[in-house]
Every structure is written in C-alpha cells, then in structure tokens.
Amino acid sequence: MFEAKYSAPEVDLFGERDSPATDDDWLAPVADGPVVATMTLPGSxxxxxxxxxxxxxxxxxxxxxxxxxxxxxxxxxxxxxxxxxxxxxxxxxxxxxxxxxxxxxxxxxxxxxxxxxxxxxxxxxxxxxxxxxxxxxxxxxxxxxxxxxxxxxxxxxxxxxxxxxxxxxxxxxxxxxxxxxxxxxxxxxxxxxxxxxxxxxxxxxxxxxxxxxxxxxxxxxxxxxxxxxxxxxxxxxxxxxxxxxxxxxxxxxxxxxxxxxxIESDLSNAAPFLAAAVATGGRVTITGWPESTTQVGADLADLLPLFGAQVTVEGDRITVTGPTEISGVDLDLTTGGELAPALAALAALATGPSTIRGIGHIRHHETDRLAALATEINRLGGDVEELDDGLSITPRPLSAGRWLSYHDHRMATAGAIIGLVVEGVRIEDIATTAKTLPEFPTLWRGMVEARSA
Missing domain, CATH: 3.65.10.10 (Enolpyruvate transferase domain)
Known part of the structure; x- marks a missing residue:
C-alpha cells in the first residue's frame, strides 16, 4: 500500500510560526497510491x-x-x-x-x-x-x-x-x-x-x-x-x-x-501532471502531444528520465512512468526556466541532492521564483540554498504547512506536486493558476482520484 511520505506534524521554522491558514487556502490532494491518469490539456x-x-x-x-x-x-x-x-x-x-x-x-x-x-x-x-x-x-x-x-x-x-x-x-x-x-x-x-x-x-x-x-x-x-x-x-x-x-x-x-x-496544447502546463507520475511512482499520459514543436515543455521528455522516470512518446501521446525512488539531478535549464518550479519540487522529494542552474532570469518572472521556491520548500522543512543562477536542493523530510503562491501560477502548481506525498500542504491562492490554466484544481483532483489503471 502506497502511503504519503513525510507526514510529520507541522513544526515551527527558524523560530517563527507557520503562516496562518485562511478560508481561501486549498488543501492539496494527497495521493493514496501511484496516480494513473490520461488527460488532454488546453492550448499553449x-x-x-x-x-x-x-x-x-x-x-x-x-x-x-x-x-x-x-x-x-x-x-x-x-x-x-x-x-x-x-x-x-x-x-x-x-x-x-x-x-x-x-x-x-x-x-x-x-x-x-x-x-x-x-x-x-x-x-x-x-x-x-x-x-x-x-x-x-x-x-x-x-x-x-x-x-x-x-x-x-x-x-x-x-x-x-x-x-x-x-x-x-x-x-x-x-x-x-x-x-x-x-x-x-x-x-x-x-x-x-x-x-x-x-x-x-x-x-x-x-x-x-x-x-x-x-x-x-x-x-x-x-x-x-x-x-x-x-x-x-x-x-x-x-x-x-x-x-x-x-x-x-x-x-x-x-x-x-x-x-x-x-493551437498546440500547453506543454509547460503539462509539467506538474507529468511530475505527478514521478512523485508517486505512477503513470500519467498526456494526449495531443505534438510531433514537433518550439515549446520548451517538450524538453520534459528528456528531463524527467534524469529523475529516474521512464518516458515513451507514441503518436500524439506522451506517457511518464515514475520510479520507485526519485534521483537527484544536475540540470542546466537556461532554455527552459519555466519548468524549474515543477522540477525543483521533484528535487525536494528525491533521494539525493540536486543542483538546478541557468535560471537566474526567473527571479524576474511573476515573482522571484528562486527566492520563492527556497522559502516555501524550506518552510516545509527542506534544505534549499539560492545560487546566483539557480538552486541547490538537499532533500529533507518535509512536513505539513502553508505554501504561498506569490501570485505565481507555477509556484502554486509546484506546491501541489509536493502535496501529493506530503499530507497537509495548504496552497494559498490556488486561483492564481487561472493565469494560464483555470481548470488546474479540477484537473488535478481528477488525476489524483483516477486510480484505475
């Protein structure tokens, strides 16, 4: 039986109380087994x-x-x-x-x-x-x-x-x-x-x-x-x-x-869903995957195997099958910085340390994503250090807590990935995902609940 990892009680960090919950917080669904789902995503x-x-x-x-x-x-x-x-x-x-x-x-x-x-x-x-x-x-x-x-x-x-x-x-x-x-x-x-x-x-x-x-x-x-x-x-x-x-x-x-x-499906918005297969040792298929594209999300087919996943692309379908243990990675994401939040979430769940480089420019996206990722993973008990152009991530047991989104859709979805295997992760302002994927909360919950192979 699959059990959610790192379900320790909420703890104080750095001598400060956990950010207080509000009625608008979204309790991230926890997967009680490997997620198995097939879905089509909206346009890029x-x-x-x-x-x-x-x-x-x-x-x-x-x-x-x-x-x-x-x-x-x-x-x-x-x-x-x-x-x-x-x-x-x-x-x-x-x-x-x-x-x-x-x-x-x-x-x-x-x-x-x-x-x-x-x-x-x-x-x-x-x-x-x-x-x-x-x-x-x-x-x-x-x-x-x-x-x-x-x-x-x-x-x-x-x-x-x-x-x-x-x-x-x-x-x-x-x-x-x-x-x-x-x-x-x-x-x-x-x-x-x-x-x-x-x-x-x-x-x-x-x-x-x-x-x-x-x-x-x-x-x-x-x-x-x-x-x-x-x-x-x-x-x-x-x-x-x-x-x-x-x-x-x-x-x-x-x-x-x-x-x-x-319009092609948004391959960057596929990142959290495919990462869910890696996080839970499950299997997720995305349909409508283009044979050739200029979207950086296509790099997921090469990046996710570095974490230990198996990836197959057949026709217009990509399928990611997760590993029993997530490997640490050393990545240069200069060309695909928008994938960094999802991949940093996986690195925080890995069995070994990771370095993600070439992403100094994402300090200037919807928020300073380097600072935000380090702050939120560390808030849950992780060990993330900001580098000049990236993040150094040493996995630690994670615990329940509030995950701030910073008005950033990719920060919100990164928190949801961790919430798959960490009980009690509460996402502040999940509605910020409406920036590029208004259907995210519904699709995510449907994926977690789609348990039949």
Missing part, C-alpha cells in the same frame, strides 16, 4: 498570445482553433480589442472553449489604457503594436507585476524613435504615444532579463517601414526557444524572419497573412 499560452498579436496585425482575418482561455489570454484579447481589433467567438474546435475569429482593424487606434494583469506577454508584446496605433496608450498592471523588468523593451522602442513616457524608470506604468508608424531598422538591446523583449519587437517588425535587424548586447540570453517560437509563427504567416547569428535576428517589412491555426 505562449502560442495563443503570439497568434493573437499576429492576427491583429495581419492583412486578413484569422481563426484561432482551440486557443487557451485563461487570464493571460483574456488580457491579450482585451488589449488588442482596445486598439481596434475585432475578436469574436466561433464554435469550439476543442474541449476548452470557443475558437476566436480575429479581424484586423483598418487603422489601429490608441487613446486607451491597457491593463496587463500579470501577463508578461501583454506588457511586452503589445507596446510595439501600440506604437503602430494613433494616439497614446497607457500600460499598467497588477501591483505584483509593476516591478517586472521592462527597460530593455522601453529603451528599444525609444531607440526606434517611438515616444515612450516611462517616468517610472522603464517599469510599468508607462505611456506609448503612437503615431501610426515605426521606421524600424537596426537596433541593439539587452534582453538578459527576458527573451520577451526580443519577441515583442519581432512580432510587430513586419509592420515597421524598414523591418528590423535586432541584436542582443547582454552576456546571457535566456529562453531562446521562445524566440524561435516567435520566428516560426512569423514564417508560417509568410514573413521573412530569420536568426542570422547568435543573438541576432532580421525581420523584413511586408504583409502578415491571415491564418487558420490550431
């Missing part, structure tokens, strides 16, 4: 929001089939509508909500305020679109997002001649004074803090008079696969978009074609 947030931007800038309407319906994508829809784009519902092509028909505006118009919420793709992709609109557009966000890095994008737009009022020093809020056109041309920016600075400029670049030749000037460029995703999306719409060297990209001016596109 990264692809959905790129395709929404390109559809808004296209020369004809587009249909997005099985897009993600979440807070991030809804914020993008509202942002583009406020600039004059028509986005209407159409009969659903998938299991998770309507399709979208996107009709570009004859002329983009500003004189509006865009609320970005917590969506990095909105705050970093839409300012260049607003520069192509007529009139001022104010960009603001939730308090938790106002400190996220924006200076690389703001300075880049200013270098292209766009009037950006960024009195806050490059962070939100700021105002883009659009004139209806951007000259474009050669540009150098430091995108060390976020690859979204690059993608945000490349997506609108076909509409710049001279396109763009963009170069990265910093030492390290994180999340390069997300830039490849942007280039791929541009090329699929007939745009001449290439990487012409390390840290250098060219996008030629020209039309962006309308497109009928089916």
């Amino acid at each position: 947030k990264s692809i959905t929001n790129r395709e929404l931007v390109l559809s808004a800038l296209a020369d004809s309407p587009s249909r997005l089939r099985a897009p993600l319906h979440s807070r991030d994508s809804d914020n993008m829809v509202q942002a583009l509508r406020s600039l004059g784009t028509s986005i209407d519902a159409a009969p659903a092509s998938g299991d998770y909500g309507d399709d979208w028909i996107v009709a570009p505006a004859e002329e983009l118009t500003g004189s509006t305020t865009i609320e970005c919420g917590l969506a990095g793709t909105v705050m970093r992709f839409v300012p260049a679109v607003a520069a192509l609109a007529l009139g001022p557009t104010v960009f603001d966000a939730d308090d938790a997002a106002r400190g996220r890095p924006m200076s690389g994008l703001v300075s880049g737009l200013q270098a292209l001649g766009v009037d950006v009022d960024a009195s806050s020093g490059g962070s939100l809020p700021f105002t883009v004074h659009g004139t209806g056109s951007v000259t474009g041309g050669s540009l150098e920016i430091d995108a060390s803090q976020s690859s979204q600075f690059v993608s945000g400029l490349l997506l609108s670049a076909p509409r710049f008079d001279d396109g763009i030749h963009l170069r990265h000037s910093g030492e390290r460029l994180p999340s390069v696969p997300h830039i490849e995703m942007t280039l791929d999306a541009l090329r699929r719409r007939g745009v001449d978009a290439v990487s012409d060297g390390e840290g250098s990209w060219r996008v030629a001016p020209g039309p962006i074609a309308g497109r009928d596109v089916r």
Whole structure:
C-alpha cells in the first residue's frame, strides 16, 4: 500500500510560526497510491498570445482553433480589442472553449489604457503594436507585476524613435504615444532579463517601414526557444524572419497573412501532471502531444528520465512512468526556466541532492521564483540554498504547512506536486493558476482520484 511520505506534524521554522491558514487556502490532494491518469490539456499560452498579436496585425482575418482561455489570454484579447481589433467567438474546435475569429482593424487606434494583469506577454508584446496605433496608450498592471523588468523593451522602442513616457524608470506604468508608424531598422538591446523583449519587437517588425535587424548586447540570453517560437509563427504567416547569428535576428517589412491555426496544447502546463507520475511512482499520459514543436515543455521528455522516470512518446501521446525512488539531478535549464518550479519540487522529494542552474532570469518572472521556491520548500522543512543562477536542493523530510503562491501560477502548481506525498500542504491562492490554466484544481483532483489503471 502506497502511503504519503513525510507526514510529520507541522513544526515551527527558524523560530517563527507557520503562516496562518485562511478560508481561501486549498488543501492539496494527497495521493493514496501511484496516480494513473490520461488527460488532454488546453492550448499553449505562449502560442495563443503570439497568434493573437499576429492576427491583429495581419492583412486578413484569422481563426484561432482551440486557443487557451485563461487570464493571460483574456488580457491579450482585451488589449488588442482596445486598439481596434475585432475578436469574436466561433464554435469550439476543442474541449476548452470557443475558437476566436480575429479581424484586423483598418487603422489601429490608441487613446486607451491597457491593463496587463500579470501577463508578461501583454506588457511586452503589445507596446510595439501600440506604437503602430494613433494616439497614446497607457500600460499598467497588477501591483505584483509593476516591478517586472521592462527597460530593455522601453529603451528599444525609444531607440526606434517611438515616444515612450516611462517616468517610472522603464517599469510599468508607462505611456506609448503612437503615431501610426515605426521606421524600424537596426537596433541593439539587452534582453538578459527576458527573451520577451526580443519577441515583442519581432512580432510587430513586419509592420515597421524598414523591418528590423535586432541584436542582443547582454552576456546571457535566456529562453531562446521562445524566440524561435516567435520566428516560426512569423514564417508560417509568410514573413521573412530569420536568426542570422547568435543573438541576432532580421525581420523584413511586408504583409502578415491571415491564418487558420490550431493551437498546440500547453506543454509547460503539462509539467506538474507529468511530475505527478514521478512523485508517486505512477503513470500519467498526456494526449495531443505534438510531433514537433518550439515549446520548451517538450524538453520534459528528456528531463524527467534524469529523475529516474521512464518516458515513451507514441503518436500524439506522451506517457511518464515514475520510479520507485526519485534521483537527484544536475540540470542546466537556461532554455527552459519555466519548468524549474515543477522540477525543483521533484528535487525536494528525491533521494539525493540536486543542483538546478541557468535560471537566474526567473527571479524576474511573476515573482522571484528562486527566492520563492527556497522559502516555501524550506518552510516545509527542506534544505534549499539560492545560487546566483539557480538552486541547490538537499532533500529533507518535509512536513505539513502553508505554501504561498506569490501570485505565481507555477509556484502554486509546484506546491501541489509536493502535496501529493506530503499530507497537509495548504496552497494559498490556488486561483492564481487561472493565469494560464483555470481548470488546474479540477484537473488535478481528477488525476489524483483516477486510480484505475
């Protein structure tokens, strides 16, 4: 009989009381045996929001089939509508909500305020679109997002001649004074803090008079696969978009074609579900797994075996079968930092120490994820040390307690992974998962309860 591990009573840490529970806390379901489940997940947030931007800038309407319906994508829809784009519902092509028909505006118009919420793709992709609109557009966000890095994008737009009022020093809020056109041309920016600075400029670049030749000037460029995703999306719409060297990209001016596109399932959102198989020694299958993709979540097929799991991919199905004991790992996640919270949760449950490197940039995601992961795992009795660009994790027996989410969907799901085998883990603000997967609590509980092989 499988029993939940590390079910010791709640204890004080560092002389402080455990964070008090509230009525809104979500008691993470504990697996009373190896989880066995098959599921299909909603569409990719990264692809959905790129395709929404390109559809808004296209020369004809587009249909997005099985897009993600979440807070991030809804914020993008509202942002583009406020600039004059028509986005209407159409009969659903998938299991998770309507399709979208996107009709570009004859002329983009500003004189509006865009609320970005917590969506990095909105705050970093839409300012260049607003520069192509007529009139001022104010960009603001939730308090938790106002400190996220924006200076690389703001300075880049200013270098292209766009009037950006960024009195806050490059962070939100700021105002883009659009004139209806951007000259474009050669540009150098430091995108060390976020690859979204690059993608945000490349997506609108076909509409710049001279396109763009963009170069990265910093030492390290994180999340390069997300830039490849942007280039791929541009090329699929007939745009001449290439990487012409390390840290250098060219996008030629020209039309962006309308497109009928089916959105791939979100492979990064698959991380906690596949990690559940590893944590419990179970078996989880995700359907709708693409044969080829630019999503970094595809790396899970190579990463999870390092923890001792078996992974098979057959057709459009990936199956992860967990080990009897979880191995410690030494990982470089420079290209896949968004997978770090789920993998750090597994490392905290392993039988040996782990080091996860190359993720210094995730300090600037929805929260400082390195500090948050260390704090929350240690709060439960773990032993995690922050490194300059990662985490050193030494497994310790974990106990019940409250897990704070920091308004970060991936922090919430990391806590749920630990809660599978640690009784009494209470997730603060599980609703934050609505950022990219509103169905997470229901899907997670259903997975835990799906006990038949």
